[in-house]
Amino acid sequence: MVHARLVLALFACLLTAHTWAQPGTEATYQRLDGIVAVVGDEIVLASDIRDRVTQAKLEGRTVTDDNECGLLESVLFEKLLLHNARLDSLEVTDAEVLGEIDRRLTYYMQMFGSVEAFEAEYGKSVAEWKAEFNEPVREQILAQKMQAEIDQSVRSTPAQVQDYFDAIPTDSLPLIPEELSYSELVMQPEVGEKQKMRTRNTLDSIRILVETGKMSMTLAATRYSEDPGSKYKGGCYQNIGRGQFVPEFEGAVYETEVGGYSPVFESDFGYHFLRVTDRRGEQYSACHVLMKPTFDPEALEQMQAGIDSVSVKLALGDLPFETAVFQYSTREETRNQKGQVVNPRDGGTRFGVDELDPNIFFLLQDLDEGGVSAPVQLLDEDNQAYWAMIQLNERFPAHRANPTDDYALFQQQVEAELREEALSKWIGRRIEETYVRVDAPYKACTMDMPWLTQSINATGALGSSAGSKAADGTEHRD
Known part of the structure; x- marks a missing residue:
């Protein structure tokens, strides 16, 4: 053993x-x-x-x-x-x-x-x-x-952060690369019920071909699946622990007999059908094909006139960028914060130039602070096209770290030391008791x-x- x-x-x-x-x-x-x-x-x-x-x-x-x-x-x-x-x-x-x-x-x-x-x-x-x-x-x-x-009891003060900074020799301070803060106005058509139904019907016809033996699961996945993790593996995932995939997927796994095919079902990723190849207790193996409904390309073309009109109003000064975002942007996560894009790394609003999508960086590099790019068509993480205008909010040149520009960086270091000190004191006090x-x-x-x-x-x-x-x-x- x-x-x-x-x-x-x-x-x-x-x-x-x-x-x-x-x-x-x-x-x-x-x-x-x-x-x-x-x-x-x-x-x-x-x-x-x-x-x-x-x-x-x-x-x-x-x-x-x-x-x-x-x-x-x-x-x-x-x-x-x-x-x-x-x-x-x-x-x-x-x-x-x-x-x-x-x-x-x-x-x-x-x-x-x-x-x-x-x-x-x-x-x-x-x-x-x-x-x-x-x-x-x-x-x-x-x-x-x-x-x-x-740990939650530890909070640093500005004076402690300043003292920490003052104690570091200048030549030992880290060099912070150039950072940018920007906002976006995004216009992207919604996927309509007609497009959803078309995708569902197409996938169901593929499922029937596979189930009746007229097409292999491997070929179906390679040719049609939009899941990059399994597309070139026959659509298959092996030895998956229950709870790792979305509920809709696992619901289909446990409602389908081993060796059988599920009906087409919907999840946040799109439409699927799957074949269960093995299922033992809390672990299973299954192969699937995923197709994502897309919006009507004509709708995207029609949006170009709309975003061009907004761009003209911004250029003439007839419409503030924040107001334009609230009125026209279709991306909820930034629309509700005046277009401000948040860095997922730390929840802040600054991006190192090496963190930016190259397309976004090229739009920002020639803008002055407050400037807005011309409308441009980009692709999102699902490879779906959208129209966007980008505003440069602030540019932070490369510099030696300092509390004025990089307060959060020093605050993290100070609070890490304070937590260690507080924990040491807590242990000593509790040992006595x-x-x-x-x-x-x-x-x-x-x-x-x-x-x-x-x-x-x-x-x-x-x-x-x-x-x-x-x-x-x-x-x-x-």
Whole structure:
């Protein structure tokens, strides 16, 4: 069960038996499992540390006695978060747990290649596996929520940002390339019901040809499908975990018999039909053909006169650009913010010149601030044509980073340091209030935080009758 062990290592929470060499000067010995540390009401098992070691090795890291102690400290930190999350009555919903388990299951399916391989190596069904890891995953999410509570309390001030900037030597400040901010006015015809029906009927005729054996699925996909991810793979997707595709697609998969063909159905991507090639529990394989309805080309040509008219009004000063966007633009996401285009990278309004679509860049490069391009026809992400006019809002020349032009950049750095400082203080404060015990073979570990010197246990306030105290402040049960 070698691969099954890898799965357990990635979760770092299943109890197993294994022979292992302990860190420090302790002799190597056989240990099935047991408690090696306690943080408040939470325990750390020997298998927890073993699993972290295995995971680190899987990731290509070399594990020595020193960094095995570091792995222990990371587990202690997680247990401290979990202990305090319970004290603060933080909650995790079943939906959050199931979503995270499904996400991890998808990863394992990709690792093992199929449900059968996963179940064979793990020795349990997918349903049993999900049930077994429900509580460990709940605890991990709870710990993450506790850390998020700590992080959310951190806010920087302008003075802190300025002080951070002042402390950086000028020649160490990063060079920020030229950036542009722009707005757009877009005019694109809507896809009418007539075009939708035409696409649906065309696809249905293709489906009939495939289902009756007059055309292969591979040929249909290659010739007609508009899904770039499967077009040249016979339209097929293999070993897909449930929840990865849109609901309409998966609904058709689970309503169609294996080997059978679905009726034509609609999703946000367009119209599909599919053939189910395999389905086992939460995983399936299917081949499909996707066709996207397009608007009438004549409608696009007719829009040219409209956008030319708007362009003339803008040139004469009869119509402000923002007003023109509100009255004429058909792209809702920018129409509702006065045409301003937002950079998806950071949610800001600046784009590095290397981030811009080349067609947009060439329209902007010769404009003055406030200038508007002539109407031009472009293609969207679905390869659909549209008319557009682009306004250059502001140009930011290449420069050394500074708080005036790049405040958000420095703010992120300052708040990252503040979060680290706040977390360190939180850990130190909580350790003082929490019973912490570390047993052999980890008593000799050197750690970054004072787990063994400032806890309630170290002061003797708790645990004095539970077992003998070691000289270093840890408690060891005989």
